[in-house]
Amino acid sequence: MVPRDTDDRLNLSAGIASVSVALVLIAAKLWALFQTGALSVAATLADSALDLVMSLGALAAIAYAARPADDDHAFGHSAAEDLAALGQCLFILISAAMIAGAAAQRLASPAPAAIGAETTGIAVMGLSIALTLALVGWQRHVARSTGNRVVAADSLHYLGDLVPAIGAIGALWASRRFDLAWIDPAVAIGAALLMAQGALRIGRDAWDALMDRAVDAETVAGIEAIARGFPGVHGHHDLRTRRSGGRVFINLHIELDGSQSLTQAHDIGAALKRAILEHYPRADVIIHKDPVRPQ
Structure with missing residues (x-):
């Protein structure tokens, strides 16, 4: 099993890389x-x-979530990641609405604004695409290694940035080549719609986590399959799951032979917990043992 501190270092490196790339791209795009x-x-x-903004929030959330559980937070601090994601959703929706409004006004204008220095803009967008691809590659590696949901969501968001960047290159090229000024605001509206769609998806996932919604049906079925027929386990019930940040919390009741010793019952429960962690290594598993009389 990968040590927790190794996961934390990888997650923090992805957060720092995200902030660094965003700073470089802001400076380049502002000039463009x-x-x-x-x-x-x-x-x-x-x-x-x-x-x-989101990368800074994600980095702060990752750093805070990495703190160990304490007396006031017995289940750790991973919910900070979901709170950060919910805040990100609101910022994206506001920005998308502002961009779409400005683009609609330009489309409605009888004399569309002229676009200049298209070659410069295309070069900056090319730089944006290259840096974004490099960042997404590292984030996906980290997400696969650690299972961190914030890093995975940030990776999807940056991957979505490639579409408006490529669209901006197309709009600048069309403006220079064919003098089609309307393509620029049309691409901006498309980018705003993509931003809003991504924001709603991120917000829904964060809301579900904060409301302790059960994990996906596939994961639940996988946990039940492990418990079903496990040596010494005569049945199971009251499986409860929830997700917080990058961690899955599992609470399961299992039925054991009431005539066996406490040590034997403990060993069966511990073995089942290890089996679940082998399939879901970043889960927090609590197993309650109920005595039964085997038929």
């Missing part, structure tokens, strides 16, 4: 916006600014 005046560039700039 002044050069081009393109709303599609403004959309990706706003997205990068929100990326920075």
Whole structure:
């Protein structure tokens, strides 16, 4: 099993990388916006600014969630990750609405604003795509290694940034090549819709975690399959699950032969817990033992 401190270091490295990339992209896109005046560039700039806010929040949440359980937080601090994700959702929705409104106004204008320095904008968007791909690659490696949901969600968000960046390149190229100024605000509206869709998805997952919703049916079925037929276990009931941050909390009642010794019952419960952790290594498992008389 991977040591917890190793997971924490990997998660923190992904958070720091995310913040660093966001800072670089904000500076580059701000310069490109002044050069081009393109709303599609403004959309990706706003997205990068929100990326920075969310990355800072995610980094703080990851650092806080890494703290060990204490007397006041017996189940740890992982809920901080879900609170951060819920805040990220609200920021993205507000930004998407502002971008879509500005783009709609430009589309309705009888004389669309001219776009300049398209080559500069295309170069900056190319840099954005390259840095984003590198960051997503590292985040996905960390998410696979640690199972951290915040890192995985941040990776999906940055992956979604590639679509408006590629769209911005297309809008700038079309403006330079064919003088089609309407493509720029159209791409900005598309980017805003993608941002809103991603925000709602992140917010729903965070809300479900904060409301202690059970984990997905596949995971529940997997836990039940392990308990069903486990040597010494005559049945199970009252399986309860919830997710908090990157951890899954499992509470399970198992039925054991009441005539056996306490030591034997303990050994069976411990073996079942190890079996569950082998399949779900970042779970927190509590097993309650109920005595029964085997038929």
